[in-house]
Amino acid sequence: MDADKMPLLGMTLEELKALAKSVGMPAFTGGQIAKWIYGRHVRSIDEMTDVSRDNRARLSAAYTVGCAAPIDAQHSKDGTVKYLFPTRSGRFVETVYIPEEHDRATLCVSSQVGCKMNCLFCQTGKQGFDGNLTAADILNQVYSLPEHDKLTNIVFMGQGEPMDNLDNVLRATALLTAPYGWAWSPKRITVSSVGLKDKLKRFIEESDCHVAISLHSPIHEQRAQLMPAERGMAIVDVVELLKQYDFSHQRRLSFEYIVFGGVNDSPEHAREIVKLLHGLDCRINLIRFHQIPGVPLHGADDRKMEALRDYLTAHGIFTTIRASRGEDIYAACGLLSTAKKTADEGL
Structure with missing residues (x-):
């Protein structure tokens, strides 16, 4: 590069x-x-x-041109591939390619090197924040992906908080969907956020891509312990903002919910989720927690996850348990980290 x-x-x-x-x-x-x-x-x-x-x-x-091939690839036994891409600043980011059934393939792209949000359960937050990716850095993860011609979906759920790098994320998604660009439907792209309210509002109004909100607890005090961002932007306020927009047609709103055993998997949590999201046209993805060093959390068992799914579905919120992919190569949700991958340190 x-x-x-x-x-x-x-x-x-x-x-x-x-x-x-x-x-x-x-x-x-x-x-x-x-x-x-x-x-x-x-x-x-x-x-x-x-x-x-x-x-x-x-x-x-x-x-x-501004493109650069990945400098490393790790292959999971389930077909997932984690790539290491260089950035224009001389650092590196991880990108995860996830092949699925029926000729579907999803790319999980990063928007920052590290992350400021410092969520308790996320390895990316442990490395600190080393800068925003440019639009070229973001797009290069698609452009230079060996399997780019197989992609059907892109999710901005890799390293970083997309709304904390909003200008570059908006530029990247605009080019992915522009007739002269990739010409993708915005319905093939999902952008996640912990819920940076003002920037989320701008994203909803300036983009037609799907929106995913990291929920993880419906209870303010507990969510603040898990996600420090809750102290500055409570999830109840984020939900009130979301209720101002129409997600009942093609544009989808989803909530990501990592399930921690004995922490956020109780009937009380299920009831509070239903209360919080009442009136919203949305779905919930339940995610298995993947252990990271030094964090006193563990995953919930299958019975608890299924009970949570069944309760939410019975109360009108379409809920799925997301299959875990790439855990053996540290490519699963919350495991991405490039803290030691700098230009000076090499691989």
Whole structure:
């Protein structure tokens, strides 16, 4: 990755047209560049063969495509693959490719190096925060994925809090869904959040992608212990915000709920969840907890998870138990971390 040059990846069509004019090329060349990048996934400017050699040289002097292949891959016994991608800042992020049945494949992308939220149960939060990913860094996880042509869905549930890097996440999702970009339906993309209220409001209004909220407890005091963000933005206020929008059609609202044995799996929690989400058109994904070092939490047993699912479903909230994937390579929910993967330390 040539960090001294500006990446073309992550630029909008209008920006590419303006760039073309700024270096003495006709504006329509910007459209050609967009097709080479977003349509054909070229890895170098020299591959843009319908752009003249002189114009390619002019472009290459200050710009680069901005893509970089993963430098490491770990393969799970269940088919999940965890990739390590370099960023333009010289750090690294983990991205998880999850093949599923019926030709479905999901990519879990990261939006930050580390995370500020410091949730008790999340390994990413333990590494601290090392910076936001650029739109090019985010898109490169899709662009340079070896299986990119097999993808059917993208979830922003990797490292980082997407709403804490909102401008770059919005730019990335806009390019993924733009007719001149990847041209994906926004219904194939889900963006998660702990519930940063003001930024969540902006995301809902500026994007049509699905929304997933990390819930993990419906009780304020307990959620604050699990998720420090609750102290600044209570989940009841987040839910009130969500009730202002229509999720009854194609756009989906879901809540992620990691189930901790003896902590948030009681009948009281089930009743409080129903009370909290009353009036919202939404679904809940129950997630198994994956043990991380130094955290006094453990997963709930199958009986408790099934009882919670059945109660919520019986009370009108469609609820599923999400299958755990990639746990043997530390790719499952809450396990992503690149604390020791810096440019100086290498692998």
